[in-house]
Amino acid sequence: MQLKNDLFLRAALGQDTARTPVWLMRQAGRVLPEYRKVRASIKDFKALVKNPALATEVTIQPVDILGVDAAIIFSDILVIPEAMGLNYEMEESKGPVFPNKISGPQDLKSIHVSQPEELQYVLDAIKLTKQELNGRVPLIGFAGAPWTIFSYMIEGRGSKTFSAAKKTLYSQPEFAHTLLDMITQSTILYLKAQVKAGADLVQIFDSWAGILSPDQYEEFSLKYISKICDAITEVPVTVFAKGAFFARTQMNQLKCNVVGLDWNMGIEESRALMPNKVLQGNLDPCALYGSLADVKRETTKMLDAFGPTKHIANLGHGLYPDTEVDKVKCFIDTVKAYTQ
Numbered sequence: 001m002q003l004k005n006d007l008f009l010r011a012a013l014g015q016d017t018a019r020t021p022v023w024l025m026r027q028a029g030r031v032l033p034e035y036r037k038v039r040a041s042i043k044d045f046k047a048l049v050k051n052p053a054l055a056t057e058v059t060i061q062p063v064d065i066l067g068v069d070a071a072i073i074f075s076d077i078l079v080i081p082e083a084m085g086l087n088y089e090m091e092e093s094k095g096p097v098f099p100n101k102i103s104g105p106q107d108l109k110s111i112h113v114s115q116p117e118e119l120q121y122v123l124d125a126i127k128l129t130k131q132e133l134n135g136r137v138p139l140i141g142f143a144g145a146p147w148t149i150f151s152y153m154i155e156g157r158g159s160k161t162f163s164a165a166k167k168t169l170y171s172q173p174e175f176a177h178t179l180l181d182m183i184t185q186s187t188i189l190y191l192k193a194q195v196k197a198g199a200d201l202v203q204i205f206d207s208w209a210g211i212l213s214p215d216q217y218e219e220f221s222l223k224y225i226s227k228i229c230d231a232i233t234e235v236p237v238t239v240f241a242k243g244a245f246f247a248r249t250q251m252n253q254l255k256c257n258v259v260g261l262d263w264n265m266g267i268e269e270s271r272a273l274m275p276n277k278v279l280q281g282n283l284d285p286c287a288l289y290g291s292l293a294d295v296k297r298e299t300t301k302m303l304d305a306f307g308p309t310k311h312i313a314n315l316g317h318g319l320y321p322d323t324e325v326d327k328v329k330c331f332i333d334t335v336k337a338y339t340q
């Protein structure tokens with residue numbers, strides 16, 4: 001299928017584009033009233049994720065309503081632990097909760113390296129979305145980085161410090177590596193299946209990168225991200241490691257095309273540290289709480305700093321749920337209207 005708008009893919013490959021492409025992390029399902037309507041029509045978040053027709057509908061909403069240059073498949077990073085045998089529930093105001101968690105080697109017998117068929121519903125949603133998009137924009141597949149998934153499996157829920165996950169790295173490093181390796185194998189199979197189903201690029205989210213020391217990050221996270229990047233040779237790969245400013249030199253060596261920046265990472269400094277990479281980001285999502293004039297000014301400042309090539313405009317982390325839709329549109333329209 002020939003893409004009608006290939007700006008995002010061309011930019012990811014480092015090719016020149018008529019303008020900078022734009023999409024937003026967490027664009028599907030956070031701010032649109034149209035999403036809430038679909039969400040209210042079904043039992044809960046997981047039922048929506050597991051319903052390919054509805055997942056397709058909410059994946060395409062931001063393309064129709066916001067005019068972004070890429071779609072990201074509606075799912076969650078936590079489908080991997082679930083497929084491995086560790087069920088989660090999405091609690092209405094608390095976020096994800098795992099009724100059972102993993103604490104040590106004795107718990108490994110209750111989980112397994114997951115096979116892509118265990119996530120058939122995601123693959124079906126990707127296939128259907130590709131059909132419905134009909135080449136309008138590329139589709140992004142995704143997975144969590146092994147370290148971030150490990151953190152949820154050990155903690156059993158979100159945490160401010162993830163100290164139980166970090167404790168495991170100090171107290172049971174061998175067990176940590178065994179679990180990280182199982183997650184990595186599951187993730188490689190899963191991402192390869194997403195590509196086969198139609199994903200045009202895959203992004204790895206390391207949301208909890210920033211809580212590790214540089215040495216630990218290298219040993220317990222980057223090593224596994226690197227294995228994933230080496231394995232995915234079919235499509236471009238984006239690595240977004242929130243808070244990993246200290247690892248930018250090493251990230252320049254990964255076999256990925258794009259590195260996502262958060263808003264703490266200076267743009268000029270990141271260019272100098274990662275000359276091999278296309279950069280994605282990095283407006284502070286809170287900038288969208290300003291006035292329309294503020295959003296326009298901050299977005300323009302960001303575009304000036306990145307320059308016209310090797311950049312995919314995005315936020316520095318996911319869109320916050322209470323952001324006003326017209327501010328989101330203003331961000332997107334400012335990128336589209338921009339000329340250097």
Ligand SMILES: Cc1c2[nH]c(c1CCC(=O)O)Cc1[nH]c(c(CCC(=O)O)c1C)Cc1[nH]c(c(CCC(=O)O)c1C)Cc1[nH]c(c(C)c1CCC(=O)O)C2
Nearest residue numbers: 025026027028029045072073074075076077095205207318
């Ligand atoms: C850490 C993480 C999770 N999930 C994800 C991450 C990594 C990105 C990041 O750091 O923000 C990734 C994710 N989650 C979701 C997507 C869909 C695609 C997109 O729009 O980007 C993506 C890419 C849907 C979702 N995932 C979730 C929702 C909200 C659930 C609802 O509609 O009730 C959506 C639309 C729930 C979720 N899922 C997770 C949490 C902590 C929560 C609860 C709080 C929250 O909303 O973020 C785990």
